[in-house]
Amino acid sequence: MIPSYANFGGKIHGGILLSLIDKVAYACASRHAATYCVTVSVDGVDFLKPVEVGDLVSLMASVNYVGRTSLVIGIRVIAENVRNGIQRHTNTSYVTMVAKGEDDLPAVVPPLLLESEEDGRRFLEAMTRRQLREEFRHAFNSEKGRIDVTENLDKLVEQRCVIGWE
Numbered sequence: 001m002i003p004s005y006a007n008f009g010g011k012i013h014g015g016i017l018l019s020l021i022d023k024v025a026y027a028c029a030s031r032h033a034a035t036y037c038v039t040v041s042v043d044g045v046d047f048l049k050p051v052e053v054g055d056l057v058s059l060m061a062s063v064n065y066v067g068r069t070s071l072v073i074g075i076r077v078i079a080e081n082v083r084n085g086i087q088r089h090t091n092t093s094y095v096t097m098v099a100k101g102e103d104d105l106p107a108v109v110p111p112l113l114l115e116s117e118e119d120g121r122r123f124l125e126a127m128t129r130r131q132l133r134e135e136f137r138h139a140f141n142s143e144k145g146r147i148d149v150t151e152n153l154d155k156l157v158e159q160r161c162v163i164g165w166e
C-alpha cells in the first residue's frame with residue numbers, strides 16, 4: 001500500500017480496498033463464468049481494522065455460490081506488516097456478480113463443483129444471506145413508506161440531531 005492510497009488520517013482509503021475487492025471479484029467470477037461479469041451488489045463492507053501505508057494486502061477469493069446467471073464471490077482481505085510479519089484480517093466481503101453474454105444480457109453460468117463440506121457450507125450460507133437480504137428489502141421498503149415524520153418527532157428529539165424547521 002503506497003502513500004498515495006492514504007486518506008487524510010494517514011490510513012489506506014476505504015475506496016482503494018473496495019476497488020481491489022471489486023477487481024478480484026471480477027477476476028474470480030469471470031474465470032468461472034468464462035464471460036464478462038458486472039458487479040450487482042456488495043455485502044459486508046465493514047472495515048474492522050485500519051490498513052497502514054506499507055502493509056502488504058492480500059485478497060483471497062472463491063466462488064461461494066452460483067445461481068442461474070449470478071455468482072457470489074467471497075473475499076477475505078488480509079493486511080500484513082512486512083517488518084514483523086503480523087497479519088490482520090481487515091474484512092470479508094461477499095460480492096454478487098452477474099455474467100453477461102455477447103448480447104449484453106445476463107448469461108447462464110456453469111454449476112459450481114463443491115469439493116468439500118466447507119464449500120457446501122459457503123454455498124448454503126450464501127443462499128441464506130440472499131434470502132435474508134430479500135426479506136430485509138421487502139420489510140424495509142414497506143416500513144419506509146409508513147414513516148410519518150410528524151408522528152415520530154419524539155424519536156428525533158431523543159437523537160443527536162437538531163430540528164431546523166418549524
Ligand SMILES: CC(C)(COP(=O)(O)OP(=O)(O)OC[C@H]1O[C@@H](n2cnc3c(N)ncnc32)[C@H](O)[C@@H]1OP(=O)(O)O)[C@@H](O)C(=O)NCCC(=O)NCCS
Binds near residue numbers: 040096
Ligand atoms: C446486473 C443486471 C444485468 C441485472 O439485471 P436484471 O434486470 O435484474 O436481471 P435479472 O432479473 O435477470 O437478474 C439477473 C441475476 O441478478 C440477480 N440480481 C439482480 N439484482 C440483484 C441484487 N440487487 N442483488 C443480488 N442479486 C441480484 C438476480 O437474482 C439474477 O440472479 P440469478 O439469475 O442467479 O437468479 C443489471 O442490474 C445491471 O446491468 N446492473 C448494472 C451493473 C453495473 O453496471 N455494475 C457496476 C459496474 S461493473
